């Protein structure tokens with residue numbers, strides 16, 4: 001495995017702006033480096049409310065992961081969190097500027113790629129101290145009907161994800177990956193969010209997906225995607241892996257374990273975080289000295305990996 005042994009933050013500030021997928025409201029996100037390991041914290045700038053990235057602050061999780069504290073709601077945080085956790089930037093102040101108390105992060109192109117590129121442009125730097133992992137020591141499983149998620153002991157961070165949709169254009173997709181920052185960037189981070197064409201009228205009637213378009217989501221019709229091509233043949237399951245990496249940030253530290261998911265989504269991902277944290281016999285803190293040293297630095301100059 002080649003995971004960083006020191007806690008990491010960004011080398012300099014980075015600002016990204018855009019509109020939310022569901023509310024279509026403008027939002028500016030400023031990624032601000034910190035000077036000591038303190039985890040990931042959102043700051044809602046209009047109100048001054050600070051929300052640490054923790055499972056205990058999760059509000060609703062119907063279509064996106066939302067953090068709630070002191071009247072503030074931050075929606076659709078999972079793609080940014082995925083990019084940060086995927087690239088092992090686990091200590092950062094994330095300032096969010098949007099109208100009102102209910103703020104949705106920019107959807108950008110529907111994947112984590114624009115966040116990944118911003119992080120790589122900013123650069124990553126190590127902080128004093130030792131990187132700590134949540135190491136799984138016994139399996140924990142959550143079932144919701146036919147859907148299930150399980151985490152078990154593994155010396156690294158590995159995901160095995162399966163989705164099974166009852167439309168031929170999407171169908172069953174399965175992928176397994178041991179994640180490193182480079183693999184995350186190449187194989188997961190570029191996968192876009194997706195929906196079924198038949199869901200769109202219903203979502204719009206509920207005031208959702210108002211900012212959605214073929215520029216920020218893959219839409220599957222009866223005969224296949226309506227977009228001009230896919231970034232990966234199995235882009236949908238890779239996006240589920242992207243969401244999972246982001247949702248696991250709610251553990252508050254990187255995970256050492258194997259996560260297997262069947263037909264998952266945000267609700268199941270968050271339920272696993274809560275179940276794992278609640279079972280103190282199922283995990284232990286380990287420090288990076290106890291982990292095999294990484295072979296070499298992964299942050300070399302990078303070209304965007306997609307057109």
Ligand SMILES: [Zn+2]
Nearest residue numbers: 078193239243
């Ligand atoms: Zn997503």
